[in-house]
Amino acid sequence: MMMKSRTVPLQSLHPLKWDLGLPDNFEKLLIPKYPNYFQFVKALNGVTCLRLVQWQEEFAVSALQRSNESKEMGNKYEQFKKGQTTLAFPMRFPRGYGAQKKVRAWMEEFQKLPYISPYEDSRQIDPNSELMEKRVVGVLHELLSLTIHKKTKRNYLRSLREQLILPHKEGYQQGKLVNPHPLARLRDKFYHVMRTGLVYRNKGANMIPEDILLNDVEDETGPHESEGECETGDDCYVETSEIEEV
Structure with a gap:
């Protein structure tokens, strides 16, 4: 439901099956039990994919939204649903880091940005904007919330970047710093x-x-960009405790 085409390659799901709590042969045991939700399709390159058959609105609620809705927040969540306020991500900083005034000031402004649900269509958002940055954080937050241990390896998400509309701009290209x-x-x-x-x-x-x-x-x-896959300290992507495991 977070994929822009509502489709995900099976080969991209297999590395994630342990983290998502799926059985080894989930495509044979699990998927056929829910024909109203999923179907197998072939991509143009011949890869077998899993496609969403029918959108389920009740599932299009992020973990951050559910946690705020369940808390005793007075009318704050109602204001959010009406577009009158936003949702903030829970954050904890290493000792001494969060005490830096510049860091706190930047984070306060970041938290005030509108919350974009990972289930909303974000293709119209400027990819270079701070709003897109917050949307990316929301996508990663939701992905981690779906895993058993709330973490996964960043390498497992590489093949999903395009479908999740995650940025490809990174710090390294062909082994050299881009900037x-x-x-x-x-x-x-x-x-x-x-x-x-x-x-x-x-x-x-x-x-x-x-x-x-x-x-x-x-x-x-400034340096000239060349063609090819960018590798940033591929570490742009989060775990939560450290992005080595997103």
Whole structure:
């Protein structure tokens, strides 16, 4: 129900079956019992997928919405349903981290952004906006709430990014930083010198390979993106306790 096409490849579900509490052969034992909910279809590339047959509105309520609805919140949740307020994610910071004023100020503004249910169509939201960031947090929060131990490996979600409309922008591309910090450039040059063992002394920069010299033009214009899959410290994606396990 969170997928934009209401369809998910079976091969993407298999790595998640342990975390979701599904039996090994769920596609043979479980799915056929609910023909009114699911059906098997073939994608254009020949991959077998599971498709939602009928939308069930009662299931399109996120864990965050349910937890707020069940709490004694006076009329706050009613205000949220009327669009008059928003929902905040429960958060706990490591000791000392949450005490930083800038962090708290940013989080307070982030929490005030409208809550976008992971079951709502979000294709019209600006992918570069803070609203989309909050929507992504909501999707990951909901996915984790569906798992047995409230965590999973981020690698298991890679094949679902497009269907879940999760961002592909990441920090690394083809093993290199997409937008390197000036200090990172200097560290790379220092590493090259230490690795090769060159001593430049009187000959100066003439011995330094041209490809590692400072490039003022590139520094001013920024690095150029190249085609291919981005890998960020793929660590953009959460676990909750640490995104190593989303």
